[in-house]
Amino acid sequence: xxxxVPSNNTARQYSRTHAERFRHDLHELLRIPSISTDPAYAGExxxxxxxxxxxxxxxxxxxxxxxxxxxxxxxxxxWLGAGAKxxxxxxxxxxxxxxxxSEDGWDTPPFEPTERDGQIYARGACDDKGQMFVHFKAFESxxxxxxxxxxxxxxxxxxxxxxxSPNLAPFLRAHLDMLNADxxxxxxxTMRVIEEPVILHSLxxxxxMEIHIQGxxxxxxxxxxxxxxxxxxxxxxxxxxxLHTPDHSVAVPGFYDDVxxxxxxxxxxxxxxxxTDEQLRQTTHIPATWGEAAYSIRERVxxxxxxxxxxxxxxxxxxxxxxxxxxxxxxxxxxxxVGNQNPxxxxxxxxxxxxxxxxTSVTVQVQxxxxxxxxxxxxxxPEMQAAARAYERAWGAKPIFGRGxxxxxxxxxxxxxxxxxxxxxxxxxxxxxxxxxNEHLSIEMFHRGIETAIVYLEEVAQIPRRSDTTAxxxx
Amino acid sequence: xxxxVPSNNTARQYSRTHAERFRHDLHELLRIPSISTDPAYAGExxxxxxxxxxxxxxxxxxxxxxxxxxxxxxxxxxWLGAGAKxxxxxxxxxxxxxxxxSEDGWDTPPFEPTERDGQIYARGACDDKGQMFVHFKAFESxxxxxxxxxxxxxxxxxxxxxxxSPNLAPFLRAHLDMLNADxxxxxxxTMRVIEEPVILHSLxxxxxMEIHIQGxxxxxxxxxxxxxxxxxxxxxxxxxxxLHTPDHSVAVPGFYDDVxxxxxxxxxxxxxxxxTDEQLRQTTHIPATWGEAAYSIRERVxxxxxxxxxxxxxxxxxxxxxxxxxxxxxxxxxxxxVGNQNPxxxxxxxxxxxxxxxxTSVTVQVQxxxxxxxxxxxxxxPEMQAAARAYERAWGAKPIFGRGxxxxxxxxxxxxxxxxxxxxxxxxxxxxxxxxxNEHLSIEMFHRGIETAIVYLEEVAQIPRRSDTTAxxxx
Numbered sequence: 019x020x021x022x023v024p025s026n027n028t029a030r031q032y033s034r035t036h037a038e039r040f041r042h043d044l045h046e047l048l049r050i051p052s053i054s055t056d057p058a059y060a061g062e063x064x065x066x067x068x069x070x071x072x073x074x075x076x077x078x079x080x081x082x083x084x085x086x087x088x089x090x091x092x093x094x095x096x097w098l099g100a101g102a103k104x105x106x107x108x109x110x111x112x113x114x115x116x117x118x119x120s121e122d123g124w125d126t127p128p129f130e131p132t133e134r135d136g137q138i139y140a141r142g143a144c145d146d147k148g149q150m151f152v153h154f155k156a157f158e159s160x161x162x163x164x165x166x167x168x169x170x171x172x173x174x175x176x177x178x179x180x181x182x183s184p185n186l187a188p189f190l191r192a193h194l195d196m197l198n199a200d201x202x203x204x205x206x207x208t209m210r211v212i213e214e215p216v217i218l219h220s221l222x223x224x225x226x227m228e229i230h231i232q233g234x235x236x237x238x239x240x241x242x243x244x245x246x247x248x249x250x251x252x253x254x255x256x257x258x259x260x261l262h263t264p265d266h267s268v269a270v271p272g273f274y275d276d277v278x279x280x281x282x283x284x285x286x287x288x289x290x291x292x293x294t295d296e297q298l299r300q301t302t303h304i305p306a307t308w309g310e311a312a313y314s315i316r317e318r319v320x321x322x323x324x325x326x327x328x329x330x331x332x333x334x335x336x337x338x339x340x341x342x343x344x345x346x347x348x349x350x351x352x353x354x355x356v357g358n359q360n361p362x363x364x365x366x367x368x369x370x371x372x373x374x375x376x377x378t379s380v381t382v383q384v385q386x387x388x389x390x391x392x393x394x395x396x397x398x399x400p401e402m403q404a405a406a407r408a409y410e411r412a413w414g415a416k417p418i419f420g421r422g423x424x425x426x427x428x429x430x431x432x433x434x435x436x437x438x439x440x441x442x443x444x445x446x447x448x449x450x451x452x453x454x455x456n457e458h459l460s461i462e463m464f465h466r467g468i469e470t471a472i473v474y475l476e477e478v479a480q481i482p483r484r485s486d487t488t489a490x491x492x493x
Numbered sequence: 494x495x496x497x498v499p500s501n502n503t504a505r506q507y508s509r510t511h512a513e514r515f516r517h518d519l520h521e522l523l524r525i526p527s528i529s530t531d532p533a534y535a536g537e538x539x540x541x542x543x544x545x546x547x548x549x550x551x552x553x554x555x556x557x558x559x560x561x562x563x564x565x566x567x568x569x570x571x572w573l574g575a576g577a578k579x580x581x582x583x584x585x586x587x588x589x590x591x592x593x594x595s596e597d598g599w600d601t602p603p604f605e606p607t608e609r610d611g612q613i614y615a616r617g618a619c620d621d622k623g624q625m626f627v628h629f630k631a632f633e634s635x636x637x638x639x640x641x642x643x644x645x646x647x648x649x650x651x652x653x654x655x656x657x658s659p660n661l662a663p664f665l666r667a668h669l670d671m672l673n674a675d676x677x678x679x680x681x682x683t684m685r686v687i688e689e690p691v692i693l694h695s696l697x698x699x700x701x702m703e704i705h706i707q708g709x710x711x712x713x714x715x716x717x718x719x720x721x722x723x724x725x726x727x728x729x730x731x732x733x734x735x736l737h738t739p740d741h742s743v744a745v746p747g748f749y750d751d752v753x754x755x756x757x758x759x760x761x762x763x764x765x766x767x768x769t770d771e772q773l774r775q776t777t778h779i780p781a782t783w784g785e786a787a788y789s790i791r792e793r794v795x796x797x798x799x800x801x802x803x804x805x806x807x808x809x810x811x812x813x814x815x816x817x818x819x820x821x822x823x824x825x826x827x828x829x830x831v832g833n834q835n836p837x838x839x840x841x842x843x844x845x846x847x848x849x850x851x852x853t854s855v856t857v858q859v860q861x862x863x864x865x866x867x868x869x870x871x872x873x874x875p876e877m878q879a880a881a882r883a884y885e886r887a888w889g890a891k892p893i894f895g896r897g898x899x900x901x902x903x904x905x906x907x908x909x910x911x912x913x914x915x916x917x918x919x920x921x922x923x924x925x926x927x928x929x930x931n932e933h934l935s936i937e938m939f940h941r942g943i944e945t946a947i948v949y950l951e952e953v954a955q956i957p958r959r960s961d962t963t964a965x966x967x968x
Contacts (some may be wrong), residue, residue, distance in 0.1 A: 222716060226814035235778035239928075240801045241697060241899025244829050245793035246773055248783035251802035251824075252737065259734030262727065298721055303710035306854040308723035318720035326715045327726035328817055333804035334825060339701035339862045341827050341900075342803055349726075350809060352816050354719050379781040387814045424716025425816075 027476070029159035030412070033468045040155045040468065041138065041461065043073070045131040047113070047147050048140040054090055054114035054180050063090045063177050066113045070175055071095065073154065078161045079173065085193075087185035090114060090177030094196065097157065098170045105483050106170035107475070108199035108438070110428055111150025111206065112179035115142040116453050123455035136461050143459040145452035149205040149445045150175065152464065156471035168479035172199055176428065179206075182388070183427050190435045200483060201401045202432050203474070205467065207422060207444030208452075210291060212463060215409045215470075218442035219402060220320065220421035221429050223355040223392030225364045226328075229254065229372060230383040231347045237333070238343040247343055248379035251332035254347040257382070260375055261325055261351075261368075266309050268325045268353075270371045276358045278394060280321055287397075288316050290418045320421035324354045325368070350387075354423065357394025365389070391430035393440065401439040404477035409443075412469040443474065504634035504947045505887070512940050515630045516613065518548070519939070520606040522588070522622050523615040529565055529589035529655050538565045538652050541588045545650055546570065548629065553636045554648065560668075562660035565589060565652030569671065572632065573645045580958050581645035582950070583674035583913070585903055586625025586681065587654035590617040591928050598930035611936050618934040620927035624680040624920045625650065627939065631946035643954035647674055651903065654681075657863065658902050665910045675958060676876045677907050678949065680942065682897060682919030683927075685766060687938060690884045690945075693917035694877060695795065695896035696904050698830035698867030700839045701803075704729065704847060705858040706822045712808070713818040722818055723854035726807035729822040732857070735850055736800055736826075736843075741784050743800045743828075745846045751833045753869060755796050762872075763791050765893045776924075795896035799829045800843070825862075829898065832869025840864070866905035868915065876914040879952035884918075887944040918945065 033040070052066035053059040067084045070093045075082045079095035093113070098106070118128035118141035126132040131140035138148065153173070160167040174197060178185060190197065209216045233250035234243075263269045280288070293315040295307045309318040318324075328351060333344030353364050369384040376382040395402070397419040409417040422442070429440050445467035451457040508515070527541035528534040542559045545568045550557045554570035568588070573581070593603030593616035601607040606615035613623065628648070635642040649672060653660060665672065684691045708725035709718075738744045755763070768790040770782045784793040793799075803826060808819030828839050844859040851857040870877070872894040884892040897917070904915045920942035926932040 224816065226816070233777075233779055238777055239899060240799070240803065240827060241829060241897070243773075243777060243794055244799040244801050244898060245797050246768075246782055246784045246790045247777055247779055248781075249801050251805050252733070254805070255730045255733040255802065258727070258730040293721075298718075302708075302713055302718060302722055304708055304722055304854065305856055306723075306852075307721055308852075308854040309721045315721045319718055322720050324715070324719040326719050326724050326816070326818055327730065327807070328715065328815055328819070329808035329810045330726050330729070330805045330822060331810040332802070335804045335806040335823070339825060339827060340803055341699065341701070341801070341829075343801055344803070347805060348810070350814065352715060352814060354716060354816075377781075377783075379779065379783040381780055422716070423719065424714065 027472065028163040029472045030469050032163045033155060033159040033465065033472060037465050041133070041464065044138070044148060044151050047151065048131040048142055049129055051129045052114050052177065053117050054178050056117055060090070063114055067091045067093050067177055070113055074173055077154065077158045087189055089185050092177065092189055093173065093175040095173045096171065097167060099166050100168060100170045103483065104169050105200040105478055105481055106172060106198070107478055108172045108174055108197060108202040109153045110174045110176070110202055110204045110432065111153065112146045112176040113150065114177045114180050115145070115147070116180050118457070125456055133461065137458040138461060138464070139456055139458045141457055143457050144208070144446040144450035145457065146179065146206045148459040148464060149467065152205055152445055152467040152471050153203070155468045156475065159468065159472055160475065168475045172197060179428070186428055187431050187435065190431055194436065197436065199436070199438060201438050201478070202436070202440045204426070204429065204440060204442050205445050206426060207442050208446040208448045208450060209444055210448050212447070212460065213415050214291065215413050215415055215417040216291065216420040216444055217397070217402060217405050217409070217417050218422045218444065219397040219419050220357065220394045221392060221426055222320070222323070222423055223359065223361055223430060224390045224425045225353045225355065225361040226387035226389070227351050227365060227368060228385045228387060229257070229349045229351065230385070231380050232345065233380045234343065234345050237345045240341040240343050243343060248377065249343050250347040250380055251344050253377065253380040254332065254349055257372055257375055258327060258349055265311065268323065270325070270367050272367045273323065273364065276360065277323060278357050280317065285317070287419050288321065288421065289314065291420055292316050319423040321356060323356050323359060326352050326354070328352050354425070355392045357392045359392055361389030361391060390425045390427040391434060393430040393433050395433065395439055399439055400481045401441055401478070404481060405441045405443050405474055408470050408474035408477050412473040413466050443470065502947065503638040504631070505944050507638045508630060508634040508940065508943045508947065515943065516608070516936065516939065519613070519623060519626050522626065523606040523617055524604055526604045527589050527652065528592050529653050531592055535565070538589055542566045542568050542652055545588055549648055552629065552633045562664055564660050567652065567664055568648070568650040570648045571646065572642060574641050575643060575645045578958065579644050580675040580953055580956055581647060581673070582953055583647045583649055583672060583677040584628045585649045585651070585677055585679045585907065586628065587621045587651040588625065589652045589655050590620070590622070591655050593932070600931055608936065612933040613936060613939070614931055614933045616932055618932050619683070619921040619925035620932065621654065621681045623934040623939060624942065627680055627920055627942040627946050628678070630943045631950065634943065634947055635950065643950045647672060654903070661903055662906050662910065665906055669911065672911065674911070674913060676913050676953070677915045679901070679904065679915060679917050680920050681901060682917050683921040683923045683925060684919055685923050687922070687935070688890050689766065690888050690890055690892040691766065691895040691919055692872070692877060692880050692892050693897045693919065694872040694894050695832065695869045696867060696901055697795070697798070697898055698834065698836055698905060699865045699900045700828045700830065700836040701862035701864070702826050702840060702843060703860045703862060704732070704824045704826065705860070706855050707820065708855045709818065709820050712820050715816040715818050718818060723852065724818050725822040725855055726819050728852065728855040729807065729824055732847055732850055733802060733824055740786065743798065745800070745842050747842045748798065748839065751835065752798060753832045755792065760792065762894050763796065763896065764789065766895055767791055794898040796831060798831050798834060801827050801829070803827050829900070830867045832867045834867055836864030836866060865900045865902040866909060868905040868908050870908065870914055874914055875956045876916055876953070879956060880916045880918050880949055883945050883949035883952050887948040888941050918949065
């Protein structure tokens with residue numbers, strides 16, 4: 019990795035001289051166990067929201083509010099001093115975290131941030147407090163030096179990302195005017211190595227379903243009735259085994275109809291972040307890789323839709339034998355979807371196909387649990403290219419335009435509801451241990467992230483403002 | 494049903510005049526919650542054993558003992574007053590029961606026997622205290638009238654049948670001399686309707702197995718890796734879907750190699766207890782029947798081997814979605830086996846086949862949980878024909894020689910270890926609710942059972958004693 023690029027930008031200089039204090043501020047935020055998944059921590063989530071609002075006010079943001087939702091609150095703050103001629107950047111982040119307990123294998127307490135070996139160890143260090151905080155400190159660096167930022171800023175901070183953002187879309191719909199912006203930046207993603215920063219321009223959507231098979235009204239004695247009753251576990255197995263073709267693609271008719279094909283240029287771009295068979299085996303400890311042979315591993319895990327079995331349950335699963343024909347069986351399945359697949363349409367196709375292959379000897383129910391839309395954003399647009407230049411100038415490496423295999427519902431929601439580009443500029447590493455024990459963030463990446471965010475504001479300032487209608491048409 | 498047949502047999506007369514007191518005695522036994530499956534009831538199992546020993550002593554049995562095993566005790570008692578020229582009949586029964594709680598839907602407390610609508614309601618009324626007690630009262634009826642029984646009797650009462658008789662075979666092996674007999678009778682089975690008593694001459698054996706599939710070392714995020722990793726739940730499903738052929742027979746190579754084919758005469762006998770599609774649907778509430786089209790429903794559930802999935806488990810099975818690729822998956826499977834299949838051989842065949850169809854992208858383990866041997870006993874032998882005459886004379890109906898679909902390990906163990914015929918004379922009804930709520934036994938069938946058991950002793954007395962070697966050769 020190249021050393022930090024010398025810069026005349028006073029904001030970047032400021033960020034370097036205040037680096038230690040920036041981390042100190044982050045540690046304060048990391049100390050708050052704002053666990054959104056556990057109702058017992060609702061007060062801590064609230065405390066984190068108040069802390070962020072206070073911090074934004076101190077940095078010079080206006081109209082700072084902790085806005086209630088049906089769940090945890092949303093923190094909003096804005097700085098519109100760049101004026102109407104300059105673009106407005108919406109900065110989304112989430113301040114909630116998943117649970118963490120020392121017993122899970124943490125070397126230091128998860129809510130007592132610890133710096134060692136060039137890393138900050140704490141729950142939320144990477145996902146997403148640390149990455150979100152980069153934008154706070156970029157804002158501070160401008161305000162404390164120039165007294166202004168190059169573009170207008172709106173901070174939009176969620177406290178429910180880890181529970182699936184149940185109140186986000188309603189909030190967005192109710193606050194479109196307040197949140198109105200030209201583009202959105204989200205830093206909640208990762209790269210393989212520090213030399214290969216990634217700008218995500220695509221995320222997979224999702225359709226989560228349950229399949230329930232019912233045979234007899236009650237569990238039957240397999241000795242009394244075995245041989246003459248279609249075992250619902252077997253029926254489920256027979257159905258599920260027909261959801262994929264022998265070449266490992268999804269067998270549901272119409273499943274691929276709306277998939278936007280990869281162009282040769284896109285495949286070339288994805289090849290820059292290629293994963294080898296060996297790398298995948300080492301990371302996951304699987305005996306051999308699997309999937310659609312016509313696509314590279316990177317393509318399979320990001321640009322191709324999937325159908326996974328997430329859970330199976332039937333009959334007796336405790337110790338020892340129990341010779342029953344189970345009355346019923348259940349599977350949880352989820353489809354990861356890519357642009358332009360529609361989750362509800364996919365659900366209907368899966369449901370119809372499963373119903374069509376279910377024998378008359380059992381009954382089947384296919385239920386939709388929830389969905390999220392895929393997002394596929396053109397990476398040649400100026401907002402994306404500005405991000406690429408910012409990484410080159412401040413991070414010190416040319417970024418890859420990547421596709422994320424996961425789903426960040428907020429991306430598709432902002433993209434679809436606000437009709438603005440969403441630029442995903444990640445500052446973490448794939449192995450930073452988000453959601454696991456010893457989650458951490460590289461101190462170097464935290465500071466390079468702040469400088470990249472600083473430079474991104476400069477770059478965004480150069481983008482001519484589109485009219486709302488133009489933006490809607492071109493994005 | 495014909496009225497009770499007039500009889501000169503004084504024992505039968507005695508059983509009629511003492512009918513009410515017989516049931517009173519049975520109620521005492523039924524009040525003891527001798528639940529073998531729950532260690533908290535070990536004292537009650539012990540209490541039931543002591544009660545039975547005391548009762549046997551009072552009836553005139555000698556050498557009565559409560560014999561310890563590694564688990565619950567075995568009760569033994571004998572009456573050898575008929576002398577060496579007469580056959581010795583070993584009477585097997587079990588005095589343990591499965592759990593029962595009022596909350597499960599009992600109309601009256603399960604351990605407070607209640608007579609209503611011609612039935613005795615209590616846990617164990619049918620399985621097996623009530624049926625076993627028939628033989629106590631047949632013995633009593635002879636002893637209190639003639640002062641002797643027509644044949645020598647050995648009572649052999651187990652307290653662990655409901656937990657799979659783990660200590661039975663070792664006990665048998667250690668007490669072959671004590672238990673030595675010419676034939677064995679077991680009353681622990683049922684008939685469809687009272688007019689159609691059944692003598693079972695065949696039971697299915699069993700091989701219980703578990704299949705474990707391992708993919709990645711830990712659950713994976715389906716967004717990060719979905720598409721490039723063989724989902725272990727899918728791999729399991731693919732394997733299990735190949736254990737049956739499209740015609741619903743078992744696809745494991747060699748599975749049917751040792752099956753003794755049904756003769757036309759045997760198929761005719763089985764047809765006497767035919768089950769219609771409609772009857773099976775009504776009993777089990779399945780939408781449609783299933784199985785090998787070349788065999789009748791009765792044949793499928795008794796004379797044909799099966800492979801059932803008893804349980805499935807993988808990944809997330811709680812409420813809502815969890816978008817993981819599970820690290821592993823598990824299935825419990827059991828084969829019901831018929832003569833002359835060998836459970837260990839079947840296990841090896843299943844294991845080998847599963848290993849051969851498991852892809853290299855996952856690893857598989859097939860484990861044997863336990864086995865029991867099938868039993869197929871010629872029903873033309875005198876011991877079986879004597880039972881048929883006993884039903885005709887005392888029950889009032891010609892019995893069917895039937896095949897049981899379930900496994901009663903003791904039958905194969907006595908048959909194999911002692912080399913004597915085992916005659917299964919059932920006195921319950923298929924819908925007596927054994928193992929369920931409101932288990933019951935028909936009062937009429939209890940009394941007819943006692944008279945049938947009385948007459949059976951007369952009939953057995955007519956059978957010339959075989960030498961031990963002859964018995965071993967002909968059975």
